Amino acid sequence: MAGKRFRPIAAWVSAVVVFTVGSVTPAFAGDLAASKPTSKWLAAQLAPDGTLQNPLGGALPDHGLMIDTLFAMYASGDGALAAPIVKYLDDDHHATDYYTWDGLVPGQGYDAIITGGAAAKVLVAAEIAGRDPRSFGGHDMVAETLGTIARSGVDKGRVSDYSKNPDFKDFVSNNANVFGQALAVIGLAGAGLTDRLAIDTMLKQQCSDGFFRIFFGLIPTTETGDQVTPDGHRISTCDEGEPFDQSTPDGDATGVALSAMLAARDAGAANLDAPITKAVRWLKAHQTASGGWGGGVGTEAPNTNSTGLILQALADAGCADAAMASGTAFLRSAEATAADTGTPLGDQLGAIAYTPAEYRAARTAGIGGLDTWIRASAQAALGLSQVGFHDLTLGHAGAQGPPDPGCGLPVPPPPPPGEKPAPTGDHAVKPPVSPKAGTPAVRPGSPRGTVVVPADAPAPVTGPTPADRLGGYLASRLVDGDHVEVAQDGKTFVDYDLTADLVLALHTLGQQPDAAARASRFLLSPDSVRAYAHGAPYEQGQAAYAEPLAKLDVIARFVADPAVPQLGTDLAALRTASGEFTDTGEFADTTGSLRRHAWATLATTATAPADAAAGTLVAHQCADGLFPAVLTGKPCATGDLAATAAAVEALNAVPRDGRAPGNVAPAGWTPEHRQALESAAAALTTRTGPDGTVAAADGQPDPVLTAAVAGGFSSAGLDASKAAQALGALVLADGGFPKSPGGPSDPGASIAAATGIAGRTWLDADGSPLTTAVRLPLAEPLAAAGGHGGVVAAPAALGGSALWLAFRLSGAALVLAFALAAGLRHLITRTPRTRG
Numbered sequence: 001m002a003g004k005r006f007r008p009i010a011a012w013v014s015a016v017v018v019f020t021v022g023s024v025t026p027a028f029a030g031d032l033a034a035s036k037p038t039s040k041w042l043a044a045q046l047a048p049d050g051t052l053q054n055p056l057g058g059a060l061p062d063h064g065l066m067i068d069t070l071f072a073m074y075a076s077g078d079g080a081l082a083a084p085i086v087k088y089l090d091d092d093h094h095a096t097d098y099y100t101w102d103g104l105v106p107g108q109g110y111d112a113i114i115t116g117g118a119a120a121k122v123l124v125a126a127e128i129a130g131r132d133p134r135s136f137g138g139h140d141m142v143a144e145t146l147g148t149i150a151r152s153g154v155d156k157g158r159v160s161d162y163s164k165n166p167d168f169k170d171f172v173s174n175n176a177n178v179f180g181q182a183l184a185v186i187g188l189a190g191a192g193l194t195d196r197l198a199i200d201t202m203l204k205q206q207c208s209d210g211f212f213r214i215f216f217g218l219i220p221t222t223e224t225g226d227q228v229t230p231d232g233h234r235i236s237t238c239d240e241g242e243p244f245d246q247s248t249p250d251g252d253a254t255g256v257a258l259s260a261m262l263a264a265r266d267a268g269a270a271n272l273d274a275p276i277t278k279a280v281r282w283l284k285a286h287q288t289a290s291g292g293w294g295g296g297v298g299t300e301a302p303n304t305n306s307t308g309l310i311l312q313a314l315a316d317a318g319c320a321d322a323a324m325a326s327g328t329a330f331l332r333s334a335e336a337t338a339a340d341t342g343t344p345l346g347d348q349l350g351a352i353a354y355t356p357a358e359y360r361a362a363r364t365a366g367i368g369g370l371d372t373w374i375r376a377s378a379q380a381a382l383g384l385s386q387v388g389f390h391d392l393t394l395g396h397a398g399a400q401g402p403p404d405p406g407c408g409l410p411v412p413p414p415p416p417p418g419e420k421p422a423p424t425g426d427h428a429v430k431p432p433v434s435p436k437a438g439t440p441a442v443r444p445g446s447p448r449g450t451v452v453v454p455a456d457a458p459a460p461v462t463g464p465t466p467a468d469r470l471g472g473y474l475a476s477r478l479v480d481g482d483h484v485e486v487a488q489d490g491k492t493f494v495d496y497d498l499t500a501d502l503v504l505a506l507h508t509l510g511q512q513p514d515a516a517a518r519a520s521r522f523l524l525s526p527d528s529v530r531a532y533a534h535g536a537p538y539e540q541g542q543a544a545y546a547e548p549l550a551k552l553d554v555i556a557r558f559v560a561d562p563a564v565p566q567l568g569t570d571l572a573a574l575r576t577a578s579g580e581f582t583d584t585g586e587f588a589d590t591t592g593s594l595r596r597h598a599w600a601t602l603a604t605t606a607t608a609p610a611d612a613a614a615g616t617l618v619a620h621q622c623a624d625g626l627f628p629a630v631l632t633g634k635p636c637a638t639g640d641l642a643a644t645a646a647a648v649e650a651l652n653a654v655p656r657d658g659r660a661p662g663n664v665a666p667a668g669w670t671p672e673h674r675q676a677l678e679s680a681a682a683a684l685t686t687r688t689g690p691d692g693t694v695a696a697a698d699g700q701p702d703p704v705l706t707a708a709v710a711g712g713f714s715s716a717g718l719d720a721s722k723a724a725q726a727l728g729a730l731v732l733a734d735g736g737f738p739k740s741p742g743g744p745s746d747p748g749a750s751i752a753a754a755t756g757i758a759g760r761t762w763l764d765a766d767g768s769p770l771t772t773a774v775r776l777p778l779a780e781p782l783a784a785a786g787g788h789g790g791v792v793a794a795p796a797a798l799g800g801s802a803l804w805l806a807f808r809l810s811g812a813a814l815v816l817a818f819a820l821a822a823g824l825r826h827l828i829t830r831t832p833r834t835r836g
Helices: 031-045 063-075 079-091 095-099 116-128 141-147 166-171 178-190 196-203 238-244 251-266 273-285 304-316 322-332 356-365 370-385 389-393 466-476 496-509 513-524 526-534 546-558 564-572 594-605 613-619 641-651 671-686 703-715 721-728 747-758 802-810
Strands: 013-015 218-220 233-235 485-488 491-494 653-655 770-772 814-818 827-831
Touching (some): 031 079, 031 370, 063 079, 063 095, 063 370, 063 389, 079 116, 095 116, 116 141, 116 178, 116 389, 141 178, 178 251, 178 389, 196 251, 218 238, 251 304, 251 389, 304 322, 304 370, 322 370, 466 721, 466 747, 496 513, 496 526, 496 747, 513 526, 513 546, 526 546, 526 564, 546 594, 594 613, 594 653, 641 653, 641 703, 703 721, 703 747, 721 747
Antiparallel strands (some): 218 233, 653 770, 814 827
């Protein structure tokens, strides 16, 4: 809710703010005390009737900012200061001026037009103020909020702007966003309700990296049904919107959505642990060196508005660490205190500037732009109080206790009387590794065998997406919950390689994190490492295998396992003078497998971004841009599609450092490296059909090869959405994926399909040690590729017009009402702002 970004653009303008606050308990003494002067300062800015002036003018006050101020006062334990605001909204029945259009055009029936996010925010305000939410301002705000959730049509599940009166239907443009969606989830949780449709719709706005976007977006589709617009578009998920530039990371949206997920989980909603953990990790990874956070487009620089919202949400998740301490220090560095006595801020105790720099300037020049300071103070105070939405809606105002363990993970139930509580965090008791760790795999060089279905395999997952179902299927293939077994000649063996591929597939899908963690522990146990990477018990002498070492190294880095250094050392020892990696031992793979070298390149890239391993790949590219399956050292005319996809992944990998991929090649890349990536991606596009699939030799679509090529596209930042759509339709009722259309589920094919169905590789998964360096095309034109792949022109996101962007950057929720000349239809467009 950053200030300083208002653009008056109409004759009648009234601010509508849709944002939230997070919850629970800081571990830092004095935070709550620091927020109390801010609440008192905010109270001094109120008019006698509890209103705050709208900086854009107009007859209506800034209702959204008034409610933000109410939140801050209750969070600090000073709810009595908000009494004038509560009276104005509830007793004097002015809440409808905010969430309907009646305040703009009184007495003309426009109270039938509802703004979804504003209605949800009023519900939250009623609950926090301790008023009856079913009779607030003369209206049932629980029912009003439930009524904004579209139950069918294009906006199904979305907290929407709509008209109860069909005659006014054409007046309303649905501009509701993720802030309003999150507020509704929070408000309904406060009333003891968990609307699964609204929750799931909010979760679809989380990208696989863990962040949430702010705007809903439309993408073209060939689907039919009421979810499709007349011109053939439907609302995208966050991941689907990325190729269309609809899914810019938004720190504020991620913070408020995290608060909403925590509230819903506290109210009894299931299956929220994984998205909560992903959001926490993304937020902590994007804290700046100053200790602050930025928001979204136009508010990227660290500021107290974004930091307050995010810090409060992380506290609600139970985080208490250095990130929290530095975030708190960032907020306090912008607050006027007793130390400012004798300066122009001496009589502004508790006021918080938008940035620490603006605070320092005000010590000399005084407060300039009072509205900006009010907005910054209201939201920053929440980060100091660190009392979350759900706690506030339940009346736990100003209450602080010890932080919950886990920082986003569920809190374990209390132990029975007389028993000690179970350890948590690094000391938590983890499920034991299966005793089969270290037992023989199938003898090297022999066929893999048939995957064993565990006797206690769980029922198929019936999630809303193909990724949900496929993730459930893969987890169900794990014997003892942590490894894959195969049957051969009447005996069973552990398949370490397939287990490793399954772990990375789960990371790619963003599914079943507990299963991925258990299988990772199995693979990284010393006995398993000896069996998988060193050939025990078959090898009698010293032996080491490059691809297993590389996969184990990557998996270990996902979970920050201390085994990483030795794995990397053993892998480095396998590099030859030519730059290739070779196995050693009696059962060594003596072929020059490109797949092996690609994996070794990826693993070594995690610590050496300028590693020569990528140069070895470049040197073996074929004349047509593809890469061969085997590195023979001889010139080749054409290559292999799956090998090329693996090469693209390895060529475009860099260590994860918090920066998003751009379209400029890293400084360490040679011109040959860049050209190899571009020509390989172009070659893949020429082999892809209009529907995103790749044909087998018989001309029929090859699902496994399609998934591999889709992984190559996504590794280069190209659009793989058509392939993802085609592959998603092949996921079977049990969640598995077939080798060929119409066939039964196959574990190997199911693992291979993960990249295609997710529309990405593990490089872009949450927690990955690597990420993609660039998204093609690069700043200089990519050579003409032909085919049907590549970057697709992106239609504008919902709310993505220039006018919408101006509203977004203003930090205000605006209401426009244009009354046309007599005899003409009134055109009334209400556009909510995201921060106020």
